[in-house]
Amino acid sequence: MLFNSIQFAIFFIVVTCLYFILHHKYRWFLLLASSCYFYMAFVPIYILILGFTIIIDYYAGIYIEKSEGKRRKLFLIASLLANIGVLAAFKYYNFLNENLSIFLNGLNYKNPIPYISILLPIGLSFHTFQAMSYTIEVYRGNQKAERHFGIYALYVMFYPQLVAGPIERPQNLIHQFHERQYFNYFRVVEGLKLILWGIFKKLVIADRLAIYVNAVYNNHSHHNGPTLLLASIFFAIQIYCDFSAYSEIAIGSARVMGFELMTNFKRPYLSSSIAEFWKRWHISLSTWFKDYLYISLGGNRVSIPRWYLNLFLVFIISGLWHGANWTFIIWGALNGFYLVFAIVTLNLRNKLSQLIGFNRIPKINHIFQLLMTFTLTSFAFIFFRANNVSDAYSIISKIAKCSGTIYYDNPSTMIYSFFGILLLFFVEGKQEFYGSSISFLHNKHWIVRNLTYVMLIVTIFLIGVFDGGQFIYFQF
Amino acid sequence: MFKSTINTIEKNEYKYFFFKVFIFLVMIFLIDFAVGKVLSTFYFKQKSGTPYRTSFSINETKADLIVVGSSRANHHYHPDVFEKELALSFYNIGRDGQPIFYQYAVLVSILIRYQPKIIVLDFIEEEFVFDESDYERLSSLLPYYKSHPEISSIVELKSSFEKIKFISNIYPYNSLLFTIAIGNTNLNAGRRNNNDIKGYVPLKNKWNEPIKTYNNNQKLKIDPNKIKVFELFIQDCLKEKVKLYVVCSPYYRNFISTPSSIKLGKSISQKYNIDFYDFSQKSIFKNNSSLFSDPSHLNDDGARIFSDSIARIIGKN
Structure with a gap:
């Protein structure tokens, strides 16, 4: 069940109404049952994996x-x-096996260990990490x-943040x-405002940018440097809007x-250094x-x-957390390198x-730093988005050669994309530099x-992408 | 005492919240209605371009001979050739990237108005292959959903919640704002798809690359919905006594073997006694790259020669 679906809208309204109707004593049960239903809407059988780690960690905590x-x-x-065993079995087994095969092939040996054909349980890395934080904190x-037991199970399974955090x-x-x-x-209205802004970011910005990004990245061999550069910049904004939208709806x-x-998320693309970026991103x-x-x-x-x-190690593991692929490891390593390089230099x-x-003109200096940080993170995201390392290279x-004209199939995709990006930077820039002094939503x-709410809803209906599909971070 | 005070406060909060929600929904409803009306007016005011051709196909055409299909239908069937050869009025309702769902929806809305004498359905080599984006492409029919109930079952294939989305009057025009704006100005006068001749859009460039072999031996997932709709297309034509020709027009590529969709299409057509003409690998076209605009589309020269072949076949029958 996706946050950007009508199923979720119905589910959310029903669960929230029942929640406030029910006596406090029974609310945990309602939330747990609805979280189970929410999770089972993806692949029902995987609830057993969650059940397994919940039982283990519940008793582990007590002992x-x-x-x-x-x-x-x-x-x-x-x-x-x-917890790590479940993660390793479902997420990293085939990756480790594949790399073992490559290594053994180099030594002229055949890898006897078979591959397993399984679908990655949705949000596995998220709820596993949340479960681990419990036992560590108890320790x-x-x-x-x-x-x-019900409350503990709810801590791991609470549906808003079950599959993609926080x-x-x-x-x-x-x-x-x-x-x-x-x-x-006031709290209900604040929550609804966040949901509305999240849906707007997902449907109007992220999914619109995804049309161009997917068209280019899925056929990258047919595209030139400027097109790939634009698609890479779009992807950096797409992934931010996609993931932060999920968090805001949650x-x-x-x-x-x-x-x-x-x-x-705290407006990560307005960071003036990589260290600051990682204090604002995920x-x-x-x-x-x-x-x-x-x-x-230490x-x-x-x-x-x-x-x-x-x-360096933390960033490599963070990369691996995202996915069992060398592209994610390189993405993590690059970020680790940026950070170490920034300290050293x-x-x-x-x-x-x-x-x-530069230090005498702080505004220019600041803008330069913002652009540098955005460029470096966008560059690293090329590895994140590419299907494999050779595609990324x-x-x-091609981007380094940078020759040719930018491809676009449909001018409306470009116009809607740039509209979304401009609006995003306007809103975030306003929040960053002027605080809530000229807020529209508040x-x-x-x-x-009310006009702002209406404008957002009308824009979603006018130019939102309704068939955009799932959130990028669901795969982790 | 404390508990009852809390309950009273909570009750008041509920009342205030639901009152505000009601006011807000009324506001949204009114604005959605007004914006939807404006978009609808300007959408149907367009006098050229792809949306106009769809509107014309659904609401106006009275041609004797109709050509139905995707971009290949749109660029392969030249009206002048058919009209000269058969002395019948002609309209090409082919639309770029549209699968059988769109074609069937347009057909049913035409058959409600009148019975054309002949329909040519252009069949593509991957006609029955499952492609999720084909369901997304049904969005081109959204502006007609409310005024044409006969197409609702097809549009609802898009998603199970389509009916709920239509509560909004803006939704049928989703992502069409720019298209509508351009379509109501002269800005689209020079655009390729804008200059049609009775629906037909000629392609002018010539393909210069050598022919490639296409491995169509891979097992592709077949979409049962597409087969069902193809059969409905044939059944409706038979019921309305419209002569139907199913034609797979030429490709500039070699097939290792006959594509599974073509095999299936032939056998289904045979079941209903419908003529299926396979021009996909005809050497007269395959040996001449200058008749093509790209490996999947004939250019204007190729379209004239191909149209002549089809018109002659129809003429003989």
Whole structure:
């Protein structure tokens, strides 16, 4: 069931109405049952995988809390192994096997291990990471083990963020399921506004850009450098709008019922450095890696080479989290490299900036930094979008040559695409540089607010793409 | 006491919320209605271009001979040749990228108005192959959904929630804003698809590349909906006593074997005693690249020669 479908609209209205009608005592059951239904709308049988990890982690949490010393650690390791095992089996088995085959072929041996033909369970990486954060937090003593099985299952399965995040932490979410949520007009309206803006970003911007991006990337051998460059820029904006739209619909849907989920995006393309970009992009995953992997590796409280290695390693694993493909690993490695390079060359860049005189014109300097950050992230996203590494290299080499005229099949696709991009940057620029002082969606005059809602809805009907399909991050 | 105060506050919040939602829905309904009306007026005011040709096909044409199909139908059947050879009025309703669903929808809306004497259905080599985008292409029929109930079952193949989407008056014109704006100005005068001769759009360029072999031995997924609609197309023509010819026009590529769709199309046509003419691999065309605009489309010269062959066959019958 996709957030951008009529099925979801009906589902959301029914579940929300029932939620407020029901007594607080039974609400957890309604949310759990509806989350099961939501998940089973994709591939029903995969609910068993979720069930398996939920049971393991539920008991692991209780035993970790009850135990002491080595036994405590043992239960944590058992829980982590179960989660990582499921992830490895469903997501990485064929990838590892394929690479083993390549390696053995090089040694003139045949790989005897068979491939398995399975469909990746939807949102597997998201709910596995959310489940792992629970046992880790219980182990660290930051979270009490949840005794109510239904509430724990709901923590992993809460439908708004079940298949594509935000990846929640138990300290933020579990207590909210125990509290009675009251109907609050302003909170409901705020939630609906977020849903509306999310749907707008998905249908009007992301899915419109996807038409051009897919046409070009799926036939990249027939396209020239300028076309591939434009498609790559479009993809960088498409993936942002697609994923942030999902997060906003998720956060909005939860907020309507009174739950606060963590913010996942903060206008990442207005970042002036790669480090800042990663503080604004997919925040729930970045902080997960920071809290549970980077700090566990020693963070920056180690020798300088080890610090660089830690950063690099975290980004490579983050790439692998996205998908079992070398393209994602290279994407992660590139981002890790950007970050390490930025740290290493910080003094040099500052001196260069002083020498050129950039530091005396801060606005120009800032714009330059924004453009550089956008260029670097867009470049890395070529690997993210390409079907394989050789396709990515071919695309990059064509972009480097940059000759020919830009292809477009239908002028309306271009016009609607640029309209969407301009609107996005206008809204985000306004939020970034002027805050809420000239907000349309939160304007103090009801007529401005309501006209904005109406305009957004009319634009969705006028130029939204209604057959756009699923969200990109569902595949992870 | 505290609980009852909370309940009263919550009840008031519900009332306020539903009142606001009601006001908002009324506002949306009115604006949607007004914008939809404006779009509808300007959509049907167009006097050239692809949407105009669809409107003309559905609402106006009274031609004796109708050619139905995709872009290959649109660029392969020349009206002058047919009119001269057969002394019948002619209209080409072929539309770029449109599969059998669109063609059948136009046919039923024509048959409600009148019975043409002859219909030529251009058949493509992947006619029955499943392609999800073929269902998305049904959006070209959305502006006619409300005024032509006979096509509703076809349009509803697009998605199971199509009926709900039509609550909006703007939805039928989704993504057509630019097309409507251009279609109502002279800006589209020079566009290729705008200059038609009774629906036929000539292609002028000549193909210079050597012929390629197309591996059509791969197992492609067949769409049962397309087969069903093809049969309905034949049945409706038979019921209305319209002479139907199914023709696969020439390709500039070698097929390793007869494509499965063509085999299926022939056997279904045979079942209903309908003539199926396969020109896909005719050497007179395949040996002459200058008759083509690209491997799938004849140019104007090729279209004249091909139209002459078909007109002669029809004339003989």
